[in-house]
Amino acid sequence: MKRKRKLRYLIAEKPSKLKQIKNKRELKLAKRWEHTKASLRAKVEHPFRVIKRQFGYAKVRYRGLAKNTAQMLTLFALLNLWLKRKALMPAAGKVCL
Numbered sequence: 001m002k003r004k005r006k007l008r009y010l011i012a013e014k015p016s017k018l019k020q021i022k023n024k025r026e027l028k029l030a031k032r033w034e035h036t037k038a039s040l041r042a043k044v045e046h047p048f049r050v051i052k053r054q055f056g057y058a059k060v061r062y063r064g065l066a067k068n069t070a071q072m073l074t075l076f077a078l079l080n081l082w083l084k085r086k087a088l089m090p091a092a093g094k095v096c097l
Contacts, residue, residue, distance in 0.1 A: 010037050050082060051075050 013034055021027040052058045055075055060068065081088070 047079050050079055
């Protein structure tokens with residue numbers, strides 16, 4: 001038997017809705033919650049910006065689900081190297097014995 005779950009969407013509130021809050025404590029709590037949502041959204045959206053801008057994956061031609069999935073997985077693997085490039089570069093010049 002399936003249970004109905006109430007979904008909670010984390011959509012940013014309109015600034016006009018925040019201005020309507022009169023209680024300072026509630027306003028502070030609402031602003032903190034909005035900041036948390038924005039922070040989470042920024043962490044999720046940043047890798048997609050890198051893939052679009054750095055790797056040129058802005059427009060996608062449909063080549064089949066398997067090929068597009070393989071290309072996306074490759075791009076995200078390359079993204080991990082791109083994001084950690086500063087930590088990896090000093091190690092490239094050292095000789096490890």
